[in-house]
Amino acid sequence: MITPGPALAVVLVVLVTAAALVLRLGRIGRWPAVVTASARAVVQLGVVSLLITAVLGSVPLTALFIAVMFGVAAATSARRVGGLRVGGWTAVALGAGVVPVLGLLVGSGLVPLRPVALVPIAGILIGGAMTATSLAGRRALEVLRTRHGEYEAARALGFGRRDAVLLICRPSAGDALVPAVDQTRTVGLVTLPGAFVGVLLGGATPVQAGATQVLVLVALLVVEAVAALVVVELVAAGRLSA
Numbered sequence: 001m002i003t004p005g006p007a008l009a010v011v012l013v014v015l016v017t018a019a020a021l022v023l024r025l026g027r028i029g030r031w032p033a034v035v036t037a038s039a040r041a042v043v044q045l046g047v048v049s050l051l052i053t054a055v056l057g058s059v060p061l062t063a064l065f066i067a068v069m070f071g072v073a074a075a076t077s078a079r080r081v082g083g084l085r086v087g088g089w090t091a092v093a094l095g096a097g098v099v100p101v102l103g104l105l106v107g108s109g110l111v112p113l114r115p116v117a118l119v120p121i122a123g124i125l126i127g128g129a130m131t132a133t134s135l136a137g138r139r140a141l142e143v144l145r146t147r148h149g150e151y152e153a154a155r156a157l158g159f160g161r162r163d164a165v166l167l168i169c170r171p172s173a174g175d176a177l178v179p180a181v182d183q184t185r186t187v188g189l190v191t192l193p194g195a196f197v198g199v200l201l202g203g204a205t206p207v208q209a210g211a212t213q214v215l216v217l218v219a220l221l222v223v224e225a226v227a228a229l230v231v232v233e234l235v236a237a238g239r240l241s242a
Contacts, residue, residue, distance in 0.1 A: 012038070012042075016034060016035060016038045019031075019034045019038075020032075020034045020035055052119075055115065055119070056115040056116050056119065057115070058115070059115065062115035062118060062119060065119060066118065066119065066122045066123075066126075069122065069123055069126050070091070070094065070095075070098070070126055071091075073094055073126045073127065073129065073130035074087050074088075074090045074091035074094055074130075075087050075090075076130055076134070077090040077093070077094070077130050077133040077134045077137065078090045080134040080137065080138055081133070081134065081137035081138060081141065081231075081240055082137070082141070082240055082241055086239070086240050086241075089234050089239045089240055090133055090137070090231075090240075092230065092234070093129070093133045093137075093227045093230040093231045093234065094126065094129045094130065094133060094227060096226050096227065096230045097125075097129045097132070097222070097223035097224065097225075097226035097227040097230070098122075098125045098126055098129050098223055098227075100226075101125060101219050101222050101223050101226075102121070102122060102125055105121065105215070105219060106118070110215060120198070121216070124216055124220065125219060125220065125223050128180060128220040128223050128224050129223045129224060129227040131176075131179065131224070132176045132177065132180070132223070132224035132225075132227040132228045132231075133176075133227045133228070133231050135175065135176035135228075136172075136173045136175075136176035136227070136228035136231040136232060137231045137234075137235065137240055139169075139172040139173070139175050139176065140169040140172055140173060140231065140232050140235045140240075141235060141240070141241065142172075143168055143169055143172045144165060144168055144169055144235065147168050150167075150168055151164050151165065151167075151168050154167055154168070161236070161238070162236040162237065165235060165236040166232065166233075166236050169232050169235055169236065170232055173228045173229065173231070173232045174228075176224065176227075176228045176231075177221070177224055177225060177228060180217075180220050180221055180224045181221070183217065184217045184218070184220075184221060187213065187214075187217060188210075
């Protein structure tokens with residue numbers, strides 16, 4: 001357990017500064033984004049830490065909290081893909097993956113219909129869908145721009161717009177699943193993810209913690225695969241564009 005204090009503040013400042021310097025000196029990204037993201041993380045987790053007890057003690061507040069998480073995720077993916085104007089469509093991609101999988105987990109009884117169980121599981125699934133949506137959308141649009149000549153050639157050969165776009169963009173969608181696949185493949189060998197550690201520290205047996213983590217990882221694979229597929233279809237339909 002890490003206790004907030006001067007040591008934590010100093011280490012965080014050192015780590016953020018190091019990350020920003022690496023980006024700036026290496027010219028591999030926008031270093032202010034690291035500082036901004038870190039500052040937001042501190043503020044947001046501080047607020048959540050103060051509110052979480054009240055949220056977990058109320059079913060309506062839990063539902064509202066999950067809805068807020070979903071909305072923020074949709075907006076974040078929209079900014080990464082084409083701007084907030086496409087936020088409704090990124091929400092469609094997120095919902096297509098998250099809603100049925102979360103419904104299955106709750107309906108099967110594997111995830112109890114209690115706030116303390118729903119909030120972390122929903123957060124994990126929404127976060128995974130957000131990452132897949134952002135990566136698949138950005139990659140599909142980038143490939144469509146760089147290989148526009150191939151798209152035009154496909155149209156000239158008689159392909160419809162949707163088929164021509166899918167011919168170019170569909171292979172790139174798999175890139176969005178690489179982090180989830182690698183995490184699942186190496187779990188227990190490289191990392192011990194949060195669900196495993198959290199359940200174990202909560203008093204469960206190692207076997208129960210392992211079963212929980214496997215369920216979460218496989219559920220994430222489905223959620224992210226569906227989100228990536230829907231994003232590519234939305235790009236092909238012209239609903240998502242840069």
